[in-house]
Amino acid sequence: MKVELEADKCVASGQCVLAAMDVFDQDDDGIAILLEEQVGDDRLDDVKEAIAVCPAAAIRLVEQ
Amino acid sequence: MADTLAGPVPEAPDSPPEFPMAREARCPFDPPPALKDLQAKTPLAKVRLWDGSEPWLVTRYADQRAILGDPRVSADTDSPGYPTKASPEGGEGKLSFIMMDDPEHARLRRMVTAPFAVKKVEALRPAVQRIVDDLIDGMLSRPGPVDLVEEFALPIPSLVICELLGVPYDDHALFQENTKTMVRTTATPEQRGVATREMAGYLAGQIAKRLAEPKDDLLSSIAGRVTAGEIDHQQATEMALLLLIAGHETTANMIALGTLALLQNPDQLALLRDSDDPKFVAGAVEELLRYLHITHLGRRRAVTEDVEIAGQVVRAGEGVIMANEIANRDPAVFPDPDRLDLTRDARRHVAFGFGVHQCLGQPLARMELQVVYGTLYKRIPTLTLACALEDVRFKNDAFIYGVHELPVSW
Ligand code: SF4
Numbered sequence: 001m002k003v004e005l006e007a008d009k010c011v012a013s014g015q016c017v018l019a020a021m022d023v024f025d026q027d028d029d030g031i032a033i034l035l036e037e038q039v040g041d042d043r044l045d046d047v048k049e050a051i052a053v054c055p056a057a058a059i060r061l062v063e064q
Numbered sequence: 065m066a067d068t069l070a071g072p073v074p075e076a077p078d079s080p081p082e083f084p085m086a087r088e089a090r091c092p093f094d095p096p097p098a099l100k101d102l103q104a105k106t107p108l109a110k111v112r113l114w115d116g117s118e119p120w121l122v123t124r125y126a127d128q129r130a131i132l133g134d135p136r137v138s139a140d141t142d143s144p145g146y147p148t149k150a151s152p153e154g155g156e157g158k159l160s161f162i163m164m165d166d167p168e169h170a171r172l173r174r175m176v177t178a179p180f181a182v183k184k185v186e187a188l189r190p191a192v193q194r195i196v197d198d199l200i201d202g203m204l205s206r207p208g209p210v211d212l213v214e215e216f217a218l219p220i221p222s223l224v225i226c227e228l229l230g231v232p233y234d235d236h237a238l239f240q241e242n243t244k245t246m247v248r249t250t251a252t253p254e255q256r257g258v259a260t261r262e263m264a265g266y267l268a269g270q271i272a273k274r275l276a277e278p279k280d281d282l283l284s285s286i287a288g289r290v291t292a293g294e295i296d297h298q299q300a301t302e303m304a305l306l307l308l309i310a311g312h313e314t315t316a317n318m319i320a321l322g323t324l325a326l327l328q329n330p331d332q333l334a335l336l337r338d339s340d341d342p343k344f345v346a347g348a349v350e351e352l353l354r355y356l357h358i359t360h361l362g363r364r365r366a367v368t369e370d371v372e373i374a375g376q377v378v379r380a381g382e383g384v385i386m387a388n389e390i391a392n393r394d395p396a397v398f399p400d401p402d403r404l405d406l407t408r409d410a411r412r413h414v415a416f417g418f419g420v421h422q423c424l425g426q427p428l429a430r431m432e433l434q435v436v437y438g439t440l441y442k443r444i445p446t447l448t449l450a451c452a453l454e455d456v457r458f459k460n461d462a463f464i465y466g467v468h469e470l471p472v473s474w
Contacts, residue, residue, distance in 0.1 A: 011170070011420050012177035014185075014427040019411070030177035030184075052412055055422035057133055 002062045003047055005034050009058035016054055020046035032058065080118055083111035083385065084361055092458050093325050093356060094402060095389045103390045107374035111385065119147040119383030120373070121362075125394035125414070127374050128363075128386040132419035136369040137384065138165050139421055143366035147383035149463060150249050159309075160302040162421060169420065175289050176303060177424060179228055179282055185427040188224070192435045195223050200443050209450035209473040216440075217319035217470070218312070221432060225311030229304065230281025231270060239263060243312050247463040267304040268297065282307070307425075314358065315429050317459070317466025319436050322352045324456065324470055325404060326441070327449050332406050337441040345438040348406040349430060352437070354413035355404045357389035360465040363417050388414045446474045
């Protein structure tokens with residue numbers, strides 16, 4: 001699965017970093033950045049949690 | 065007919081209930097029973113506010129999240145239909161970006177997000193641990209009882225936000241007193257106006273100093289935006305005021321109210337005291353945030369374009385209130401919601417709100433609470449309430465719920 005992030009929408013809440021630390025990080029202004037675009041099954045649950053808690057609906061998972 | 069005699073006019077049966085509603089004195093941690101009843105009965109109900117206005121109350125978790133994430137609602141207190149919490153504070157203007165909409169909200173908010181990023185906050189953890197340990201040492205060096213609010217809960221976030229902003233903690237009496245007035249619902253508009261002006265004047269002075277001589281703190285970086293022409297001095301002051309107030313009142317109340325809730329639930333307190341697992345402590349903090357919902361007056365918005373909520377059209381110009389305290393007790397999302405259960409996964413709570421206005425300081429608040437809850441009960445395992453529960457004064461008269469004092473001994 002591929003993770004997509006719309007940085008324009010991000011409100012720098014840091015929730016995605018807490019949910020999936022090896023997939024998301026934040027830049028110098030706190031705006032989310034993707035560390036990895038492709039996630040395997042092992043991290044799918046964490047990414048789904050990040051999507052559920054992201055207040056700005058800035059994260060999506062797309063089938064490939 | 066007997067009921068036409070003198071006396072209070074009986075309420076029309078379809079008159080909306082007053083909001084906020086009263087809590088049950090015996091269950092100070094639970095939402096008002098009438099609010100819970102409303103949630104069970106209907107997803108959307110009209111309520112009546114202090115000024116006679118009748119906004120909609122959104123009772124359920126999924127609907128609240130949908131509305132808070134919807135760009136057709138406004139957080140601008142000047143929008144027609146906005147349900148205000150109390151009379152305006154004497155023309156002091158807006159509390160910066162929390163009362164604005166995008167794109168201006170996003171522009172201003174992004175100016176101050178940097179220090180609240182998760183990793184920057186993590187770097188502060190040892191300093192917060194030191195603050196917490198020192199305050200506990202201070203309490204233990206005396207015989208007790210002590211007021212946990214005054215001696216512990218309030219100084220922690222106060223010291224941390226002062227450090228972050230660069231405000232001298234020595235001035236804390238000034239801003240702690242004024243903050244108290246600003247968040248008291250029973251304060252008159254004049255009293256709130258005086259407190260707000262005093263705080264704004266103080267912070268404007270601090271910013272003026274940074275304009276002349278920048279340092280390595282958040283006030284200096286806000287002042288830098290003034291120098292760059294991105295905001296004016298007034299906007300900079302409002303921003304600083306917002307951060308100082310938000311940094312104080314919320315975390316302090318979570319520390320004191322959380323401690324009281326744990327003392328009333330000794331089995332849960334024991335779990336926290338006996339665990340060395342930072343993940344468990346982090347999860348416990350989420351559950352306490354869910355369970356305690358200290359922002360008890362709801363998140364408020366004005367509808368700017370017709371929207372559908374739970375199958376019903378809410379019109380532009382109407383107000384909506386999302387009572388997050390009952391969203392966090394929605395049985396559809398949190399099974400057995402009225403039970404404090406530190407082992408549950410509570411991460412999806414809306415204690416910090418939802419949507420673009422979700423709390424900016426949440427990584428900092430989480431870290432502070434993790435250090436506190438992970439330290440206090442281990443260091444003072446015999447901590448007890450030093451008065452009867454009935455004698456604890458709860459903050460039903462403030463914008464943020466909590467306790468006025470918490471006498472404890474050990
Ligand atoms: S959870 Fe969403 S809003 Fe928060 S930092 Fe991540 S992407 Fe941004």
